[in-house]
Structures are given as C-alpha cells and as structure tokens.
Amino acid sequence: MDFGNKYYSRGYEREVTPDVSILDETPSAYTGRVISYPNKTVETRGFIGEKIVMQCNVFNMPRDARIIWRRESFQGGHIAEVINDGLMSRDMSRWKIGQGKQQDSVRLEILSLDETYEGLYTCECQYTGSVEPARIQRVLRVFEKSNTDPVDSNFAIKRVMVDMVKESLMRPCLVLQPRTKPVIVTHRSSYDTDANVNDNVVLQCAAEGIPTPYIYWQRTGGQSSIIRNYGTLKSGNEIRFDAVQADDAGEYVCFAENSMGQALWRVQLRVRHPPMVRIYPFEPSQLVNCNLRLVCTISANPPVLEPAVFWTSNRTGSITADTPRTRIQYLNAGLMRHSVLDLLPVTSADFGQMLTCSATNSLGESSSSVVIQQSPTEVRLVNGRHACNRGTKWTMINMKLLLPVIFIALDRLVFYSHV
The missing domain is CATH 2.60.40.10 (Immunoglobulins)
Incomplete structure (x- = not known):
C-alpha cells in the first residue's frame, strides 16, 4: 500500500513534510559571498565569467515527488521561468542540470555568469497532496570584476565587504587558507547515549575543515533505517527526539564532507523501555x-x-x-x-x-x-515445516509390495502340485 508522505507509528498517522536545502558549491559559504540576512534571505554574490554551482537536496522526499528549479528575473518585469524537467535542462545553452551527491538532489550549474542570470532562484519539491510545495530560495547577484587595473581588480570584493559591514554581517572574505579534510570535534559531539522512553534526546555532531564541511546523519542500526520524521537522511549537526521511543534505538552515523574528504562519527542510542510483546x-x-x-x-x-x-x-x-x-x-x-x-x-x-x-x-x-x-487444511509451522504427521508407514508399503510376490508364489506352487 502506498502511504505517500504519511508516516505511521503505533497506529497513529502523522504528516511528514519534505526538508529542502541548498548546498552552495561555487562559491561556497567559506568565501564570504554566500550571505544570510536576519529575515532568512540568503544571497549569493558572483562575478561575471565565473561558474556558479548550487545543489538542491530534498530529505524525506515523498514517493513520486519531483525537484524543480525556477528562476524569477530581476530584469524586464520579473519574468519567471522553469529551468529543468527532472535531470533535463530546458535550455542547455544556459543551464546545466545533473544528479547531485545525495540520492534526492538536483545540481544546477551556470558555466559562465553574466547579468542575465541575476534573479531569485527557487528549488521546489512538488508532490501529490500538497497545497504548497516545499521550497527554498537563493538570491543571485552579479558583480563585475576588472582584470586590467590591479588597483580596481578587487572592486567587486570591496563592494561585498562594504555591504556586509553595513548589515553588521561582517565575515572573512577571500582569506587564503590551506584546505583540510573534515575532522570531528569530539568534545562537542555526542557519545553513546542511554535514555528512558519518552525522554527528550539530542544527538550532536561537530566538525571542522576547510572548506566548511557539510554535515548529515544516517541510521545504520536498529529496527529501521528511517530517522523519525526525517527519512533516511537528516541534514545538519544534530538530531532531536521529542519523547524518544523504543524503535528510535540504534546506531546513528554523522558524516562530515567537503571537497577534501570525509569524516564520520558513530553514536549508539539505547532506550530503556518496558517489554513490547507480539505473538506470531x-x-x-x-x-x-x-x-x-x-x-x-x-x-x-x-x-x-x-x-x-x-x-x-x-x-x-x-x-x-x-x-x-x-x-x-x-x-x-x-x-x-x-x-x-x-x-x-x-x-x-x-x-x-x-x-x-x-x-x-x-x-x-x-x-x-x-x-x-x-482450519480445514494443514497450516505449515512458522518455520515452514509440515505440521501434520507425514512419516511414511513402511510396514504397509512392504506388505503391499510383498502381496503380489506371495500370490505368484502360491500360484506356481499349485501349478507344480498338479503336475
């Protein structure tokens, strides 16, 4: 039976909403050109001629759902357009579409940026039964970068820095640092955890690296691979369990990834609970x-x-x-x-x-x-064996085999006696 985007637990039905996020590959967050504002707007600032790559990830994606990229232009009356159909680009001269690193993800790539790409980019997860699709947005701004005048070559970067100071969102910009693989910060991460049923539990994972690692969780042990309401993969550095239950117990693995490599951290969650009894x-x-x-x-x-x-x-x-x-x-x-x-x-x-x-x-x-x-007929045991006595009665079989021989011998005996 197809349960769509509904999650069933202990006889209760709960709606599960897909979680949509965007992973900024180029430029990445560590460059200081992916800026988050207090109103939750996120702006990506690119230079003319450079490549822009954004990956849309959907966690807890319902069956038969689809991932759509849209763009609303800031030029010419806010014209809206759909960028892709599945993994196919609607305009391959402008957009490159591909499979992302995660299972349910679509990668959007702009090979050479110019002013015509500026606009509001939206990634949507459209699925049956939803009034509004789950979505996330990025504002893409385009700046000119001069390659002739060494004094003015960093004009766009200076403009970015001035804007961030005005907004009190100052971040390091283009600091040259060696790239490093992710490393788990153990003193800020959860170890094996014991809890009583209905306790509130938080599993945490912290990692460092350059570029900043992308952190997500997967469940590798327990009754299921599902992480409560999040599906088979949960993005972010923590998992929260409100009123933890027995079927939440198991092993959870935190993955930290960047372009240099991967690190992982295993956490065993044990839940103390009364017996749960079933008869088969x-x-x-x-x-x-x-x-x-x-x-x-x-x-x-x-x-x-x-x-x-x-x-x-x-x-x-x-x-x-x-x-x-x-x-x-x-x-x-x-x-x-x-x-x-x-x-x-x-x-x-x-x-x-x-x-x-x-x-x-x-x-x-x-x-x-x-x-x-x-039952009117035999029902096999739970291990597949026969339940009724099917032992062969060899005594009866031997008698049936011997009777014709006995009769033949008696006939011959009578024949010879008459001779």
Missing part, C-alpha cells in the same frame, strides 16, 4: 491433530529473563512444559527474547481457546493474546 502468527489456525507453534517475541531494555516470561490459557490457566502435549523453549537474542510454545498436537478442545504470552522487566509488564481457530 497473529491469527493461528490449524487442522485437528496437527502440530501448532506459537512464537512470542519480546523486545525490552533491560531484557526479559526466562522466569519472567509465561504462557496462560483462558481455560486451563498457566501453561507449563511438563505436559506430554506441550513444549516451551526460551531463546536469547540480546535485547530481543523469544518464547516458543508447541502444541503437539492440536485437539478439537483447543479451538476457541485464548492463549496469552506475558513478560515483565523492571520498567513494567506487557502481554499479547491470540485465539486458536480450526
């Missing part, structure tokens, strides 16, 4: 006089010990492994434990019976129940 199959049924296997799966932290797991029946009370028709096995799989109940075999008296698996740890107790139903 959910709706057990079997043919009479065939075996039935029920597997009770228990996820808990701290884990549930064998004496704290027990089976009960609504008809006979506690179920033990001491009866000839019952077998119980306890399997240890770390924080996941399994209790396997075998009924050998199922009788007509078992149909309609409710069986309950209960488990307890220091944080609480939980249980799950199923009702045994009768």
